[in-house]
Amino acid sequence: MKFSGKNVLITGASKGIGREIARKLAELGLKVWINYRSGASEADALKEEIESSGGSAAAIGFDVTDEEAFADGIKAVISADDSLSYLVNNAGVTNDKLAMRMKVSEFMSVIDANLKSAFIGCREAIKAMGKARFGAVVNIASVVGEIGNMGQTNYSASKGGVIALTKSFAKEGASRGIRFNSVTPGFINTAMTERLSAEVKESYFKAIPLGRFGEPKEVAEAVAFLLSDHAGYITGETLKVNGGIYM
Helix, strand or coil: CCCCEEEEEEEECCCHHHHHHHHHHHHCCCCCEEECCCCHHHHHHHHHHHHHHEEEEEEECCCCCCHHHHHHHHHHHHHHHHCCCCCECCCCCCEEEEEHCCCCCHHHHHHHHHHHHHHHHHHHHHHHHHCCCCEEEEECCCCCHCCCCCEEHHHHHHHHHHHHHHHHHHHHHHHCCCEEEEEECEEECCHHHHHHHHHHHHHHHHHCCCCEEEEHHHHHHHHHHHHHHHCCCCCCCCCCCCCCCCC
């Protein structure tokens, strides 16, 4: 894939899907900024892994729900590299519970971590990238933001909001040469799905046309495409990576 920019900031990149996105983008030649909140050791290990493979990486710790910290993080990237080319808003949390038992604080904690953080990142990116009139942002949403899910009212609302937020930023960023797109992963092989029982997994496999869970690297490939020059005429789009469970 071809990239006109030189670096990328990935939030929540020390583990899971974010880690795989970092690996892929470093492999494709971008300097990768690995954001973490609490996984400093994992971020440092990923940085060393990327560098030992000939790539370029840096670890940067901040809480994406902290407006000032996120803005300062982007300033640190620009101070080091003179610009920010790409942003992947990947950081997120779950706090599952049936809606009738969910406290407002439990609802808002997920909204803050997933939706508020994406807003802050997109807003700060459009400021930073607007000066160069170039850039691209990919927001990691979820299939449950499109179809909903029992016990995930907060998560579904946050990810549905990310999809709508992405479209709005795409309209505001277009005149500045900045593209905004989202990816909606379905069931992906991560620590979260590893905890599911064999019976539950089998029931999901039957509902997924491709008959399996996706791999983090398949999400990473989709993100790389949307950031790349090959997607230069794509903005405001939602790319489904879900094995066909929702079309």
